[in-house]
Amino acid sequence: MSTQDNAKRLAAEAAIAYVKPGTIVGVGTGSTVNYFIDALAALKQDIEGAVSSSEASTARLKSHGIPVYDLNGAGDIDVYVDGADEINRHLQMIKGGGGALTREKIVAAVAKTFVCIADTSKEVDMLGTFPLPVEVIPMARSYVAREIVKLGGDPVYREGVTTDNGNIILDVYNLHIDEPIALEGKLNQITGVVTNGLFAARGADVALLSDGQQVITRT
Ligand code: 5RP
Numbered sequence: 001m002s003t004q005d006n007a008k009r010l011a012a013e014a015a016i017a018y019v020k021p022g023t024i025v026g027v028g029t030g031s032t033v034n035y036f037i038d039a040l041a042a043l044k045q046d047i048e049g050a051v052s053s054s055e056a057s058t059a060r061l062k063s064h065g066i067p068v069y070d071l072n073g074a075g076d077i078d079v080y081v082d083g084a085d086e087i088n089r090h091l092q093m094i095k096g097g098g099g100a101l102t103r104e105k106i107v108a109a110v111a112k113t114f115v116c117i118a119d120t121s122k123e124v125d126m127l128g129t130f131p132l133p134v135e136v137i138p139m140a141r142s143y144v145a146r147e148i149v150k151l152g153g154d155p156v157y158r159e160g161v162t163t164d165n166g167n168i169i170l171d172v173y174n175l176h177i178d179e180p181i182a183l184e185g186k187l188n189q190i191t192g193v194v195t196n197g198l199f200a201a202r203g204a205d206v207a208l209l210s211d212g213q214q215v216i217t218r219t
Pocket residue numbers: 028029030031032033082083084085094095096097098099100101104
């Protein structure tokens with residue numbers, strides 16, 4: 001296993017401490033979360049089940065025999081565990097590298113506590129080196145791209161990708177994200193945008209970051 005994969009695994013396993021017995025756990029998407037799902041399998045008798053942020057995570061949860069519930073019937077979610085493409089010191093993130101940003105943002109909104117798990121390479125001083133994913137209704141693609149250019153970004157259509165919600169992704173380069181909450185709001189105001197990958201208004205509550213040797217907790 002590479003050092004980075006080992007770091008992801010350590011961060012993911014540390015998140016198990018935040019899972020309360022008898023609850024439905026919110027589960028994100030990505031390679032770091034896959035380690036969390038694998039670790040959660042050992043606890044499956046102790047939890048009620050999970051709500052999932054993607055078809056990929058749902059399939060992995062089910063392959064371990066963990067029941068997956070519809071969010072609408074799940075009630076309160078105590079904890080949501082997910083990765084990030086970038087995270088700053090305020091625990092604001094860019095997410096959506098795996099294209100699951102909309103469902104991730106919905107489960108994060110419901111959850112009482114958002115635990116971000118990542119290797120330390122995801123820590124940044126300023127968000128925006130990683131291109132910001134924006135999920136867009138397909139017919140609005142060109143319009144939204146032109147509006148994003150007006151905001152100073154360079155949108156690139158993620159070729160061949162359809163999200164779990166049937167939409168497309170624009171990856172936006174060269175944004176100057178010095179005010180993440182304001183930019184998150186501005187992007188959401190563009191007609192045709194479903195969600196953008198800035199998780200700033202609702203960031204993480206806890207970050208578990210690992211370099212492969214130890215896990216650092218940030219709050
Ligand atoms: C998926 C995400 C992931 O959390 C993010 O891309 C990090 O993925 P990984 O754990 O594979 O590095 O937002 O939409």
